[in-house]
Amino acid sequence: MPPEVIEILSPDEVRRTVNRLASQIVERAGDLSKLVLVGIFTRGVPLAELLGRQIEALEGVKIPVGHLDITFWRDDLDQIDLRTPEKTDIPFDLTDKVIVLVDDVIYRGRTIRAALNAVTEYGRPEKILLAVLVDRGHRDLPIHPDFTGKELPTAKDEKVKVFLQEIDGRDGVELLKPN
Numbered sequence: 001m002p003p004e005v006i007e008i009l010s011p012d013e014v015r016r017t018v019n020r021l022a023s024q025i026v027e028r029a030g031d032l033s034k035l036v037l038v039g040i041f042t043r044g045v046p047l048a049e050l051l052g053r054q055i056e057a058l059e060g061v062k063i064p065v066g067h068l069d070i071t072f073w074r075d076d077l078d079q080i081d082l083r084t085p086e087k088t089d090i091p092f093d094l095t096d097k098v099i100v101l102v103d104d105v106i107y108r109g110r111t112i113r114a115a116l117n118a119v120t121e122y123g124r125p126e127k128i129l130l131a132v133l134v135d136r137g138h139r140d141l142p143i144h145p146d147f148t149g150k151e152l153p154t155a156k157d158e159k160v161k162v163f164l165q166e167i168d169g170r171d172g173v174e175l176l177k178p179n
């Protein structure tokens with residue numbers, strides 16, 4: 001049986017949520033000259049780019065945006081295919097910066113644990129914050145976002161699917177419930 005699909009965010013709601021997150025990041029960051037955004041592959045990357053563009057539109061300041069591939073910092077490295085090339089692109093020093101890590105969904109928190117280890121190879125930041133589009137709960141680790149687009153209580157057997165124009169050709173968030 002195919003899963004039941006429930007729309008959580010419409011295309012307009014995705015864009016409005018991203019814009020709200022951008023405003024919250026600006027308010028919290030204070031000194032924008034220290035702010036950098038680092039998007040986690042896959043959909044954290046276009047989300048970070050969108051946030052960067054929105055902050056520039058709001059404040060007239062261009063914020064550096066990096067792309068982070070956490071593959072080599074995963075805690076289950078022995079179970080995954082390592083032939084894929086490293087995609088990290090952070091062409092700036094992160095020392096003394098305020099980094100906002102960006103991802104589409106936080107679930108168990110393991111991706112962010114890996115990202116925290118990966119990103120500190122690029123310098124010693126002043127602070128690291130976390131922005132996610134959806135927090136679906138069920139953390140294995142004591143990691144919590146600073147900026148959350150949508151808190152979505154889920155069951156463990158459900159799936160949250162994020163669609164972004166830049167990758168999927170459309171925007172949206174859906175909850176898939178098994179039948």
Ligand SMILES: O=P(O)(O)OC[C@H]1O[C@H](OP(=O)(O)OP(=O)(O)O)[C@H](O)[C@@H]1O
Binds near residue numbers: 040042043106
């Ligand atoms: O909090 P966690 O339990 O670590 O789960 C969250 C991660 O899972 C998904 O990525 P996925 O591993 O499916 O890879 P993808 O982003 O490349 O699709 C999602 O995009 C987050 O990065």
Ligand SMILES: O=c1cc[nH]c(=O)[nH]1
Binds near residue numbers: 114
């Ligand atoms: O380190 C990680 C990252 C994502 N998922 C895992 O199971 N482990």
